[in-house]
Amino acid sequence: MNSRAPAGQVLSREPWAGAVILDAHAHVGPYHRFFVADPSGEAMVRVMDRCGVAGCLVSSLLAVELDADSGNEETAALCAAHPDRFAGYLVINPWQDPAGQLARWRDHPSFVGIKLHPDLHEYPLDGPRYAAVWEYAERTARPVLVHTWAGSPFDDLSHVDRVATDHPRAWILAGHSGVLPSSFDRAIDVARRNPRVLLELCGSHMHGRAIAEMVRAVGAGQVVYGSDFPFIDLRMSLGRVMFARLSEEDRAAVLGGTMLRVLSRPGPTGVPLLDRIGTSGTLAQ
Template structure:
């Protein structure tokens, strides 16, 4: 089973996305064997979280079993959040310019659902140290660090900062990630703490999965990274198109 923890649909104003549609994602997923992908709509990450979340839910309904929804929470607008029918909550502290450890996110932590948050080493909004601080305050909330801090010089630090917080997971998406770094993250954090993510449709799903498929990992560790960990975290069935 292959599950992509970190995906998107839609367009972004300053980033070329040649194929922003759910139809294109599904076609690519079918081609390489990805069973399901967690998506947040880029309209929701940007100016309209409410409408963007509605669009993501509509896409999930059109393609049953292929997309899980990460509903975006804008801390300045106190976006309404669903408890059912979603994978969890998506936070982007850098776009919203609100630190991950800011009290404005308290409604998200109280909800208790898994949270996927953009992580960026040395960002004032989403440095991995903030993930460690939030994880310590909310140890029962699964927290996925998007991009493992984004920059390669910070990957190792990110893994070490959250080593003592078993509710924090590291995802592999980002144009700077490599197969060797994925294997290193498995060594540093443990295979059960690393999740495959592609950042499609921002980035190419084929490239993102190729890094995991070709990383120097044991078959058992690769199976955990490419889907078993996320299935366990979300309580998903272990079959195809779960």
């Protein structure tokens, strides 16, 4: 066990009361590929409270899989019901009117970023149907969470590298950091070349040594905690960060500080993209 990790609270099953935890990769709704006992917002909040997670950035699984418009409505409804705990990613399906979705939701207060899943939509990340997304991301400073999978013809890390090179003002979260352990070094290389690429940590193959290596290689300012909650329990992914060999300063950045910094940058109106989460480990009132 890493003696430098915050083991006391974890082992005594007390909610984390340290730096703000912001889950940068969560979802809303059921998912046909995984069983989720209760995907409701209320159930998610109960788990978040038990763990001390201040907030989650969510995208709709309905939007990811079938119906972007209806799914984005689902995300907006969850954020409206729990405005101090959830903020949304707008899912853009390249086959379902990307420009229209952006036009409809771009000024909605629930959404602070965009979610892309090129693998499920079977369309390459660097394809022209995503052009409106990258123009929007560079213009507004809103981050784009991209599913990545090593070796995919649609969202391999090489696709992230090309998009980041072509759109250097866009903030890109490399979801899962390529998923497979064999991809983690490549993810680090992409992040080194592109300072606005952030390595996101959720995935069944992620582990504490890989997290520590990512932070050592690119700095905690390019590494963010995410879980895939609720169909992957956030407690597992949170434990990986809690017990990774990190300084407390770096751990705080990974858990939420890095993402809060990105979301505190002024948007197109000069107002920060997200101001709902406090800076002392408690929710803003």
